[in-house]
Amino acid sequence: MALLNLIASRRVRLLALAAVATLLLMNSSLFSNGYRRQFEQEPPVYLPTTSHADVNMREVSSAAAAAVAASAGLHTLRDQLAYVFPYNAESMIPRSVWQTWKTSPSDPQFPANYKHCHKKWTSACKDAGYSYNMLTDSDAMALLESVYAETPLVIKAYKLLPTAILRADFFRYLILFARGGIYSDMDTRPLKALGKWSSVEEKYLAHIAELSTEAYIPYKDINRNRMPAKASVKEPGLVIGIEADPDRDDWDDWYARRIQFCQWTIQAKPGHPALRELILNITATTLHSVPGPLRDSDDNSNLFDTAHSDDYNVNRRAKRGSDPLYKHNEAKVKKNVDGTDIMNWTGPGIFSDIIFEYLTNTLQHNNDIVLLNTDLQTPTAQNEDLTKSIKRFYKTINAALQTSGTVAWEFFAFLRNPVLVDDVMVLPITSFSPGVGQMEAKGTDDPMAFVEHMFSGSWKDEADGNKPAENAPKVNGGIPPVPA
Ligand SMILES: *[C@@H]1O[C@H](CO)[C@@H](O)[C@H](O)[C@H]1NC(C)=O
Ligand SMILES: *[C@@H]1O[C@H](CO)[C@@H](O)[C@H](O)[C@H]1NC(C)=O
Numbered sequence: 001m002a003l004l005n006l007i008a009s010r011r012v013r014l015l016a017l018a019a020v021a022t023l024l025l026m027n028s029s030l031f032s033n034g035y036r037r038q039f040e041q042e043p044p045v046y047l048p049t050t051s052h053a054d055v056n057m058r059e060v061s062s063a064a065a066a067a068v069a070a071s072a073g074l075h076t077l078r079d080q081l082a083y084v085f086p087y088n089a090e091s092m093i094p095r096s097v098w099q100t101w102k103t104s105p106s107d108p109q110f111p112a113n114y115k116h117c118h119k120k121w122t123s124a125c126k127d128a129g130y131s132y133n134m135l136t137d138s139d140a141m142a143l144l145e146s147v148y149a150e151t152p153l154v155i156k157a158y159k160l161l162p163t164a165i166l167r168a169d170f171f172r173y174l175i176l177f178a179r180g181g182i183y184s185d186m187d188t189r190p191l192k193a194l195g196k197w198s199s200v201e202e203k204y205l206a207h208i209a210e211l212s213t214e215a216y217i218p219y220k221d222i223n224r225n226r227m228p229a230k231a232s233v234k235e236p237g238l239v240i241g242i243e244a245d246p247d248r249d250d251w252d253d254w255y256a257r258r259i260q261f262c263q264w265t266i267q268a269k270p271g272h273p274a275l276r277e278l279i280l281n282i283t284a285t286t287l288h289s290v291p292g293p294l295r296d297s298d299d300n301s302n303l304f305d306t307a308h309s310d311d312y313n314v315n316r317r318a319k320r321g322s323d324p325l326y327k328h329n330e331a332k333v334k335k336n337v338d339g340t341d342i343m344n345w346t347g348p349g350i351f352s353d354i355i356f357e358y359l360t361n362t363l364q365h366n367n368d369i370v371l372l373n374t375d376l377q378t379p380t381a382q383n384e385d386l387t388k389s390i391k392r393f394y395k396t397i398n399a400a401l402q403t404s405g406t407v408a409w410e411f412f413a414f415l416r417n418p419v420l421v422d423d424v425m426v427l428p429i430t431s432f433s434p435g436v437g438q439m440e441a442k443g444t445d446d447p448m449a450f451v452e453h454m455f456s457g458s459w460k461d462e463a464d465g466n467k468p469a470e471n472a473p474k475v476n477g478g479i480p481p482v483p484a
Helices: 002-040 057-069 077-084 112-128 137-147 152-160 164-179 202-210 273-289 306-312 339-346 348-365 390-404 458-464
Strands: 096-101 131-136 181-184 188-190 238-244 260-268 419-421 424-427 451-453
Touching: 057 077, 057 273, 057 348, 077 152, 077 273, 096 112, 096 137, 096 164, 112 131, 112 188, 131 137, 137 152, 137 164, 152 164, 152 273, 164 181, 164 260, 164 273, 164 339, 260 348, 260 451, 273 306, 273 339, 273 348, 339 348, 348 419, 348 424
Parallel strands: 096 131, 096 181, 238 424
Antiparallel strands: 181 260, 188 451, 238 260, 419 424
C-alpha cells in the first residue's frame, strides 16, 4: 500500500512536471519568437536614466502595451520591463515569501543562528497558507535567467555586478518585480501572523476605505471634490518600512538620508512601476560602471543618454562626485567597491531615492492620487509632544504638496500608523525595526511590529575588506547608538 502510494505520488509529480515543462515550452515558442525578434530590431535597446525621465511612470505599463499593439517595437528597457511584467493594481499581493542565502538550510555551511529565523518563516508561511521559497545562490541565478529571459540586459547586469552583496540587493527587487510577495533577509524573523500585516488585513483595509473624503490630503491645485469618494478595499501595490528617521543634528554622520526606507523586508505585487524604475536604474548604472563591452564600446549613444552620462556613473554619486581628486572614470571591480557604492548603487540609498522620485513623478503627472496620513490629520491631543510629532512639519509638507506637487521627506517623519501615497504603503519604523530603542520605534510586542531584523552585517564585513571611501558611512544601514 505504502509503495503504491509512493508510486502514485511520484507519478503525479512527474505528470505535474511534464505539464509545467510543456507550458513553459509553449509559452516561449508562442510568445517569445515574435517578441524576441522585435527586441532585436535596430536600434538596440536603450537605457534611459530615471532621473531625467519625461514619462508618467505610473502609466508606462499601458502605454508600452499599446506601443506593442501598434507594432512600434519596444526600444527602451523601461518599456520592455513594463510589457513583460504587466502591473495589475487590482490584484491581490501574492501570498508568498522569498528568502535567499549562499547555501541551503540543510547545508553545514548554513549559519546556525539563521536556522531559527528560517524555522520561524517556514512556520509563519504554513500557518498563513503562504508559499515559502528559499533560494540558494545558484537557484537564484537559474530562476532569474528563466524569468528575465526576455530582458537579457537585466541578466547581463546581474551577472556583471562585482560583489555578492550588490547581487543580493538586486535579487530582492528582481524577484518581487517578477513574482511579488514578501522578500525578507535571512537574518529576520516574523513577529506576527502574516495575515495581520496592515497591507493585507481586511479589517484595516476596510478602515482605510471607510475614511471620508476629508481624510485625503489635497495636492497641487486639485480640489477635494475630485478626490475619490471612497477608496476601494484594495491591497497596496508596494509596502515598505522606515529604516531610519533620525531626528538629530548629526544624522548625516550615520545615514545617507534623513528618511531612509528599509529594503531588508519588502512586500509587493508583481510588476510594480517603482520597482521597474529601480531595476532600470541599477541595470543602466551597472552596464555603464563595470568593465564590459557596453561600457567600453566607442559609441554608447544608442544605449545611454549621453547628455546625462554622470547619471550612469556610480563614481559620481555622493560627495565624491564633485571631488576633483576622485577617479571618476575608474571602472568598478570587486576590489574597489566600497560602502558608498553599495549604498547608492543597489542598497537602501538608491532604494529610498527611487521611491521618492517615483512618488514625486506620480503626483506631478496624475490628478487622482490618494494621499492619506492619519498621524498628520488627527487633531492634536492636549498632551501630544509636538517635537516628536509629524505635525511639527505640517507647513513644509503642505507647501511641498501644494506648490511643487512633491512629497517631502517630512511626510514620513515620526510615523505611528501606515500612510498611503497612491498604492504605496509606508509602515512606521516599528513595523520592521521594532525594539531598536530609538527613533520612536516601539517594542517587538507592539501591534505594528511585523518583522525583527537581527543586523548581522555580513555584507559590511565584506565591504570593509576593501579600503573604505573617505566618506563611507560609519554604520551602513545599521542603527547608531542612542545619543547620550
Ligand atoms: C539612478 O538614480 C539616482 C538617484 O535618483 C540618480 O541620481 C541617477 O541619475 C539615476 N541613474 C540612472 C542611470 O537612472
Ligand atoms: C548617496 O548619495 C547621496 C546623494 O546622491 C548622498 O547624499 C549620500 O551621502 C550618499 N550615500 C553614501 C552612503 O555615500
